[in-house]
Amino acid sequence: MPSEIPMLRAVNVHKSYGDHEILKGINLDVDKGEVLCLLGPSGSGKSTFLRCVNHLETINAGRIYVAGALVGYNERKGRLYEQNEKELCGMRAKIGMVFQNFNLFPHMTVLENIIEGPVTVKREDPRTARRRAYGLLEKVGLRDWADRFPKQLSGGQQQRVAIARSLAMEPGLMLFDEPTSALDPELVGEVLTVMRDLAESGMTMIVVTHEMEFAKNVAHKVVFMDQGCVVEEGTPAQVFDNPREERTKAFLGSIAERAPAR
Amino acid sequence: MMTNDKIIPLRHYGRWVSGVVLIGLLGLIVNAFIVGQIDWPVVEKFFFSAALLDGLASTILITICSMLMGLALGVIFAIMRLSQNPVSRMFSGLYIWLFRGAPVYLQLLIWFNLALIFPVVNLGFAQYRMVDVMTPFMAALLGLGLNEGAYLTEIVRGGILSVDKGQLDAATSLGMTRLLAMRRIVLPQAMRVIIPPVGNEFIGLLKTSSMASAIAFTELLHKAQVIYFVNAKVMELLIVATGWYLIVVTILSVFQMGIERRFARGHAFGEKRGFLGTLRANAFGGKRRDGA
Ligand SMILES: Nc1ncnc2c1ncn2[C@@H]1O[C@H](COP(=O)(O)OP(=O)(O)OP(=O)(O)O)[C@@H](O)[C@H]1O
Ligand SMILES: [Mg+2]
Numbered sequence: 001m002p003s004e005i006p007m008l009r010a011v012n013v014h015k016s017y018g019d020h021e022i023l024k025g026i027n028l029d030v031d032k033g034e035v036l037c038l039l040g041p042s043g044s045g046k047s048t049f050l051r052c053v054n055h056l057e058t059i060n061a062g063r064i065y066v067a068g069a070l071v072g073y074n075e076r077k078g079r080l081y082e083q084n085e086k087e088l089c090g091m092r093a094k095i096g097m098v099f100q101n102f103n104l105f106p107h108m109t110v111l112e113n114i115i116e117g118p119v120t121v122k123r124e125d126p127r128t129a130r131r132r133a134y135g136l137l138e139k140v141g142l143r144d145w146a147d148r149f150p151k152q153l154s155g156g157q158q159q160r161v162a163i164a165r166s167l168a169m170e171p172g173l174m175l176f177d178e179p180t181s182a183l184d185p186e187l188v189g190e191v192l193t194v195m196r197d198l199a200e201s202g203m204t205m206i207v208v209t210h211e212m213e214f215a216k217n218v219a220h221k222v223v224f225m226d227q228g229c230v231v232e233e234g235t236p237a238q239v240f241d242n243p244r245e246e247r248t249k250a251f252l253g254s255i256a257e258r259a260p261a262r
Numbered sequence: 263m264m265t266n267d268k269i270i271p272l273r274h275y276g277r278w279v280s281g282v283v284l285i286g287l288l289g290l291i292v293n294a295f296i297v298g299q300i301d302w303p304v305v306e307k308f309f310f311s312a313a314l315l316d317g318l319a320s321t322i323l324i325t326i327c328s329m330l331m332g333l334a335l336g337v338i339f340a341i342m343r344l345s346q347n348p349v350s351r352m353f354s355g356l357y358i359w360l361f362r363g364a365p366v367y368l369q370l371l372i373w374f375n376l377a378l379i380f381p382v383v384n385l386g387f388a389q390y391r392m393v394d395v396m397t398p399f400m401a402a403l404l405g406l407g408l409n410e411g412a413y414l415t416e417i418v419r420g421g422i423l424s425v426d427k428g429q430l431d432a433a434t435s436l437g438m439t440r441l442l443a444m445r446r447i448v449l450p451q452a453m454r455v456i457i458p459p460v461g462n463e464f465i466g467l468l469k470t471s472s473m474a475s476a477i478a479f480t481e482l483l484h485k486a487q488v489i490y491f492v493n494a495k496v497m498e499l500l501i502v503a504t505g506w507y508l509i510v511v512t513i514l515s516v517f518q519m520g521i522e523r524r525f526a527r528g529h530a531f532g533e534k535r536g537f538l539g540t541l542r543a544n545a546f547g548g549k550r551r552d553g554a
Contacts, residue, residue: 054435085439093437103432107450107528117436120446149528162432169436 005068007032007173007204008053013062015048015228022048024228025062030173030206030221035199037215037236038208040225041251046208049225050175053206054095055088066095067172093121096166096174100181102158104150110137110161111146117169129168136164140194156187160194167198174198176207212255216240224248304498308489309505317485318506324402324481325468331407332467333460336414341444343419354415361412367473370405374398374477398479402471410467417459421452453525461518465511472507482506 008030015023022045030036038046051057053064055072064071071091073080083091105113114136115129137143140160150158159179166174176195180188192214199205199218209215215222215236222239224232224247232239232248243249308314335357343354361369377392425448433443475484486499 056431056434089437089439091437092435095435097432097435099428099432101428103426103428105429105432105447105451107454107525109528116446117438120442121437151528165436 004032006030006065007034007067008206009063009065010049010053011063011065013049013052013064014060015045015052015057016060022228023052023059026225026228026230028223028230028233030204032172032204033202034220035203035205035207035218036221036223037219038206038223038225039210039215039251040231044225045228046225047177050097050177050206050208053173053175054092054097066091089121093117093169094172096169096171098159098162098166098174098176098179100178102150102155102162102182104158104162104165106150109147109149110142110153113150113161114165114168117165122169133164133168136167137161139167139197140164141190154187155183156190159183159191163191163194163198172204174203174205176205176209178208178210180209180211210255212240212252224251226251300501301495301498304493304495305501305505308486308499308502313485313489314482314502314506317480317482318510320479321468321471321481321483322510324399324406324471324474324479325464327403328406328410328471329464329467331403332410332414332463335408335411336418337449339411339415340418340422343415344422358412358415361408362416366405366409366470367476369409370401370474370477373404374401376401398474398477401477402474402479402481405477406467406471406474410463413463414460417456417463418452421454421456422448424455425451450525454529457518457522457525461514461521464518465514468510468514469507 006029008028010026010028013023013026014021026045026049028036038049040046048057052059053066053071058072069091072083072088074083074087075081105116108116111130111133114133115124115126118124118129118132119126134143134146137146140163142157142160142164145153145157145161150161153161163179179195180191183191188211192211195205195207195214196218207214207219217236219236221233222236223230224239224243224245226247232243232245239248240252243252339354339357342350343358345351374396376396380392383390383392383395429447429451430443433447434440438446471481472483474481475487478484482503486503490496490499
């Protein structure tokens with residue numbers, strides 16, 4: 001479907017903190033239904049890029065389009081006008097984000113966590129929201145945990161709830177920032193399984209991860225980033241089996257050394 | 263560990279000895295009050311007298327009103343203090359500096375005597391004489407409320423800062439506005455940190471309100487003073503007032519415990535040991551294991 005508008009289009013995205021340039025002109029396209037895995041060493045700007053996509057951080061130059069709409073600005077007569085809070089929130093509501101540290105709301109039960117967005121942001125009827133929440137919990141295998149508090153759950157369970165919470169907003173694009181990095185090794189699988197199911201259901205996903213098996217088996221496209229630049233991109237087969245760039249080779253080598261095959 | 267093992271708990275002899283010494287001391291103090299020249303019937307007579315109960319009601323009223331005012335100011339100024347706008351931040355800083363810096367006693371006197379420099383309040387459409395507006399109650403409310411607000415601003419700010427930044431990220435990524443995220447996500451979690459010091463502030467405020475007796479506000483201490491100026495039973499009436507303060511503080515402490523439990527939602531799952539439980543644990547060395 002080449003004629004369709006991409007779900008995400010990043011054009012020459014620059015981002016600096018003070019004098020320190022973190023993103024040095026990122027260009028990326030993610031089509032609808034595509035799963036993109038973003039790899040790269042620590043500090044290469046992966047998290048920063050994800051946060052720019054839903055405008056948690058403002059970019060210094062370039063354009064980001066989500067589903068064809070410019071993120072954070074309105075363009076009129078060749079000039080950019082900053083969006084107001086309402087416009088920003090409307091855009092963010094359509095982009096799900098899953099964090100390394102889950103960031104569940106600890107003062108709310110699992111169910112309350114999931115219905116919070118739909119009820120307070122989308123003003124959905126609480127009864128409908130609850131019914132949908134149970135459906136989502138079923139999907140992530142936690143139907144019986146609805147009335148527990150986050151602190152009573154394992155890390156893997158918490159991350160699955162966090163995914164359900166994002167999905168409750170019915171986003172068109174899901175961003176994952178190292179969703180399994182804070183987990184004990186034996187809990188990683190259950191989260192990846194949920195993510196794989198989600199990918200198979202046709203969700204558009206950008207996943208920052210160090211889980212190479214997941215990237216090989218689930219991603220449609222793999223992007224390797226280093227020092228704020230996209231160094232290499234392609235299908236998993238191209239990037240993993242025939243990397244063209246030296247830096248990619250070195251990075252993949254170091255990962256393979258560190259993590260034994262799961 | 264096998265459940266039917268008999269365990270001989272460690273004995274804490276030091277704790278036994280210090281416990282006995284302290285109870286002895288307590289007995290001495292109680293005895294001093296019994297043998298002292300206190301006219302107990304007078305204490306009894308005035309404890310439930312209409313005048314003192316009236317004063318008590320005023321004390322409670324002014325405490326609650328000032329606390330509500332302080333809380334409202336505290337939340338508003340704390341949010342201003344943390345805002346992106348440098349003018350808001352500075353304004354809030356100035357407020358704290360001024361109303362926390364000057365002694366409460368002075369602030370009460372200044373409000374009460376405001377008519378000396380502003381004889382007339384001009385609202386544009388209407389004019390009032392300051393002496394009519396600035397009643398002792400109004401002066402006490404402004405003096406205590408503004409001072410309390412300055413302290414609570416710092417407490418609320420500390421509470422907000424104690425909430426992990428990721429919480430705001432998560433709320434924002436769901437599409438919440440800053441204000442909604444504050445109200446639904448950040449403030450409820452900040453409460454857990456805010457409530458214990460606010461409880462202390464409430465108790466402190468109850469006692470500080472006795473200073474309003476200096477500006478002719480007829481609260482508990484003021485009533486007691488009016489009576490002992492007449493009958494010269496100074497200590498007896500001070501004991502009555504003290505008794506009432508202690509009773510109200512005790513009730514407040516119980517409330518505080520309830521509220522703290524309410525805001526510990528999602529955090530406290532373990533059992534807690536009460537006074538007796540701790541006493542038993544200290545005396546007999548941890549939980550008894552009765553075996554079998
Ligand atoms: N708020 C900030 N202020 C200043 N510098 C920042 C800020 N956030 C991130 N940085 C810097 O930006 C660079 C990129 O950070 P980023 O978190 O995007 O990297 P990353 O690729 O996600 O790394 P990791 O794998 O460790 O998560 C780092 O050098 C970091 O120190
Ligand atoms: Mg990161």
